[in-house]
Structures are given as structure tokens and as C-alpha cells.
Amino acid sequence: MSENQERKRVARERLQQEQAREKAREKRRRTVIVASAVVAVLGLAAVVGLVAANAGKEDDGATEAGPLLAPSGAQGEEQLAIPVGATDAPSTLTIWEDFRCPACAQFENALRDTIHELEEAGQIKIEYHLATIIDGNMGGSGSLRAANAAACAQDAGKFVEYHDVLYMNQPPEPDDAFADNGRLIELAGKVEGLDTPGFRSCVEEGKHDAWVNKSNAAFQAGGFRGTPTVLLNGESVFPTKGNEQISVANFKKWVKEANKNKPPGSRRPAEPGAEGSASPQTPAS
Structure with a gap:
């Protein structure tokens, strides 16, 4: 590999590394994880x-x-x-x-x-x-x-x-x-x-x-x-x-x-779109 080709290769790698760093910085700016x-x-x-x-x-x-x-x-x-x-x-x-x-x-x-x-x-x-x-x-x-x-x-x-x-x-x-x-x-x-x-x-x-x-x-x-x-x-x-x-x-x-010393609730309103009330059902995954 000639010296000129080697310089071009190194320049390309540096450019790729800088682009990756900039991409990571942008991601950090958009997404903040607080805990x-x-x-x-x-x-x-x-x-x-x-x-x-x-x-x-x-x-x-x-x-x-x-x-x-x-x-x-x-x-x-x-x-x-x-x-x-x-x-x-x-x-x-x-x-x-x-x-x-x-x-x-x-x-x-x-x-x-x-x-x-x-x-x-x-x-x-x-x-x-x-x-x-x-x-x-x-x-x-x-x-x-x-x-x-x-x-x-x-x-x-x-x-x-x-x-x-x-x-x-x-x-x-x-x-x-x-x-x-x-x-x-x-x-x-x-x-x-x-x-x-x-x-x-x-x-x-x-x-x-x-x-x-x-x-x-x-x-x-x-x-x-x-x-x-x-x-x-x-x-x-x-x-x-x-x-x-x-x-x-x-x-x-x-x-x-x-809930200590408090009775459980029992008054259930009618569900929207249905007659009466119903308890949640486990859905299919």
C-alpha cells in the first residue's frame, strides 16, 4: 500500500469515528435517562x-x-x-x-x-x-x-x-x-x-x-x-x-x-360500552 493510500485510509477512519461520536452525542441529547x-x-x-x-x-x-x-x-x-x-x-x-x-x-x-x-x-x-x-x-x-x-x-x-x-x-x-x-x-x-x-x-x-x-x-x-x-x-x-x-x-x-381497618370497596359502575359491570380478564399474549 502506497503512503498516499495509507493517508487516505487513516483519514477515512478518523472521519467515520467522528461521525460515530457525533451520532452518539445526538442520541444523548434526545434521550435522557434520569434513573x-x-x-x-x-x-x-x-x-x-x-x-x-x-x-x-x-x-x-x-x-x-x-x-x-x-x-x-x-x-x-x-x-x-x-x-x-x-x-x-x-x-x-x-x-x-x-x-x-x-x-x-x-x-x-x-x-x-x-x-x-x-x-x-x-x-x-x-x-x-x-x-x-x-x-x-x-x-x-x-x-x-x-x-x-x-x-x-x-x-x-x-x-x-x-x-x-x-x-x-x-x-x-x-x-x-x-x-x-x-x-x-x-x-x-x-x-x-x-x-x-x-x-x-x-x-x-x-x-x-x-x-x-x-x-x-x-x-x-x-x-x-x-x-x-x-x-x-x-x-x-x-x-x-x-x-x-x-x-x-x-x-x-x-x-x-x-387499608388497615378499612372495608373493601364494592360499588362498581357500569363499564363504558357495556351493560352492567365486569372484572378485567387476562388477555392473550
Whole structure:
């Protein structure tokens, strides 16, 4: 190899190295990880990464995403909470989640059965709030599209089942597969009775996009560290409560302590889109 060729080779390698460094710097600027830990839950290593909200993305979506239409049965301030469980349950579990958030999936997949068990026993009621911070941090629209689809499932009285299906089938964080409405409709087939013309129309038209954007703006304005944010009666329990890490055993203990000498709830409202009420069912994975 001539001296001239060797100089060219070295120059190319330096250019490639600089490009790789610049790419890494850009990724760090777009994605901020504010906490990372490993928590043992049910013998599994659950990676707990709180993904910070992306500053400067606040938008109530009222203009770009059409009229603000809350899903059926939404409650709370500005109707931004999707309620699940007995209205008179002694404790409230508030969960802020993003369907693209891997830490949210770790939390849900590890604690799902326990949360359902306590909810069905009237020990807790749950208020779900949806955020789209991964779209802001990573680019894409999968957080928004999945949240809209989940709101459409709420209209049909199938929120819990579809919510669980989305987390059981969450794509890798860089893969914006949930941006495809066809994929979201395909997953609806795993929930009995959900894949209807009404649900498909709701998903494809983005009926609840503005509501999702409003919810995300409320998340950003709330001063939360990231997703998932999990509060038991207003006190954070994820990834820790005090000096104790979250686990199935600890979560049950915390609920028991919060509910001491309080009767379980029994008043259940009729589910949206259905006659009477029904308990959440475990969906297919």
C-alpha cells in the first residue's frame, strides 16, 4: 500500500469515528435517562429506567389533533383519568404510563396479576393516565397512536384488556411499530369483542388524539420524574417507597398497611360500552 493510500485510509477512519461520536452525542441529547436500577420482581430482573419527560413538548392538541374528545367514563380533573375498580375502594393507585416506555412494560408485566387481584378484591381502584414522552424523546408517533387506541378500547369497555395486550406485545423502544394503526387493530383481535368497525374507525381517525395530547401536557406540568409514575394514595411507590424497593410482596404489604381497618370497596359502575359491570380478564399474549 502506497503512503498516499495509507493517508487516505487513516483519514477515512478518523472521519467515520467522528461521525460515530457525533451520532452518539445526538442520541444523548434526545434521550435522557434520569434513573436506572435493577429490581427483582417474581424472580425476574426488571430493568427500572425512568425516562424523563421531554421539555418543550407541551401541547394540548386542541387545534392540530381536532376537537378534544375524552373517552367514555373518563374522570378526574379535565377528565384525564381512566378509572378501573370499585369507586369506594379504600386506596387509589395512580399510574402515569407511555405505551412505548420499556420501564412501564417491566412494571406492568411484573405487577399485572397483583394489581388485578387487589382491584378485583376491592382493595384498590386505579386511575390510568397516558403520556407520550417517548415520541418526544425518540421521535415517531407510536405513543400517541397506542394511547388513542387504548382510549378507543375504553369507549368499548375493554380498556384493561387492551392495555395489557399492548404491554405484552410492546416493540423494542427504537421500533415505532405502534405508529401503525394496522398493528394496533391487529392486536385488538386478542381482546374478545374489541375489533369492531367502531373501534377501527376510532383508531384510524385518531378520535382521542387531542385528549391524549392534553393528558401528556398535564403529565409534563405535573413535575413528575418520568414514566412510569406510580402513586399509592399520592405517595410514590416506584421504583421504591422509602427505603424499600417495589416487589409483589412489598406492594401487597403497602396496600395492606394503607387499608388497615378499612372495608373493601364494592360499588362498581357500569363499564363504558357495556351493560352492567365486569372484572378485567387476562388477555392473550
